[in-house]
Amino acid sequence: MKSKLNILVDKASSGDSDALELVVLEIQDLVYNLSLKMLLFPEDAKDATQEILVKVITHLSTFNHQSDFKTWVYRVATNYLMSFKGKTSKEFAMPFVDYADLIDSGQSDVIRYTTNEGELSLLEEEVKVSCSQGLLLCLKPEDRLVYILSEVLQFNGKEGAEILEITPENFRKKLSRSRKKIRNFLNGKCGLANPTNACRCSKKVDFLIDQQIIDPKRLRFAEFTQRSIDLVKQIDDLERSVAIYRSVPNITSPKEIMKTIRKTLLIK
Template sequence: MDKKLKILIKKANSGDRKSLELIIIEIESLVYNLSLKMLLFPEDAKDATQEILIKIVTHLSTFNHQSQFKTWVYRVATNYLINYKGKKSVEFAMPFEDYANLIDSGHSNIVRYTTNDGELSLLEEEVKVSCTQGLLLCLKPEDRLVYILSEILEFNGNEGAEILGISSANFRKKLSRSRDKIRNFLDKKCGLANAENPCRCNKKIDFLINQNVINPKGLRFAEFTKRSIDLVNQIGNLEKSVAIYRSTPNVPPPETILKTIKETILLK
């Protein structure tokens, strides 16, 4: 473990509130982006992150230093997320078959919402991230976590199994199943994964705006990320399905999260 972080944990467990705040700042983005990948909607991810950070703060003394601190943080986070029912994520989650129908609907070769190149670029990125992240909601919660930990966050099988508290063999089995489902879907439906597919992100802009899936006046992802669409073909020899997810940069957590933690824990 990082020596500085180890010292901060020791001080925090002795009652040093400043050290506790520095620990939260260190892990806040990690927890938020895991929650966002798991839940898709920033509103749900923010609420989950606040609850997870409170759990970490109130159980910090139980960390036994036998594993990496961030591994322990991921364990606390995944234990919470596997049973968390975010309001919007639950409403949006659907079987793969229904998601395929959503992908096949509303293609248009003309974007009527705007002709501004800057807006079009942002909206295309918003569709790409929303669509591919939304696909993860088709997986069962534990299978989704397995895929996120391995394929996106790049934990190996032993590390992922330790985080989820399952055997390495079970982790690999779940990963294989989740990987096949995501790969097969993208290969059949996503134009980024397979150039022969008809779907392209810009063809879905008007439809997803009309369906209130994306809000052009309140973008969830595009304003924080670079053009990850353009990065997909630049990630070496990674298979396309993995490259699509790893190309999306992390999103900064809302400032209100730390403010809420301070009000509920740090300032007591």
């Protein structure tokens, strides 16, 4: 028996605009959160999401039902994200050694910006998500996608390989390399992953504000998620390096994405 989503896909493929809009509403958060994890910056993720959704819609007739529809959507998305160069994420991507220097710079036990506990809590969360997601940009695009699909989104090797259209063996090799790089970096630098490390999210608040990497008046993450820093310690069955990523909940995609899709494809 076909799922409700697959029935909507069939109707949308036959020209039903109402069904098409429901399909887009069903998958837009999925695409946006993958794009956000891949590109770090919401403005880049929004642009990528809009382009990916257009590709999904305009190629809907090529979906052959041989795989789950959402798996097919992930394939379309990853193919696009593999070569997408976000305006901001491209500039921020750097080698691991340079990112280590960024982590070591400007740590301070005193926060100058504010003493308000609520504001400090948001800023600390903003640092945590920005820093951990920014670390992923040190990986090559395909290696980054492998890590996100497996460690963050929890696809198994067969599913991940199907999405990226590579062999399961190749997927496992790439995952092993990416996992090692991320784990070693976090265990060597991050106080959340390894309490013996000096760095704490609170110590980086002023520096990242001064460097204009985070904007306290326009937070990218903290206002849209629960405080994931506290969740890391509660995920006992995972190593800390993985828990840091899985603790971040999905973020609702911006409303303007659907408005743009309606305008682009003339969905009423």
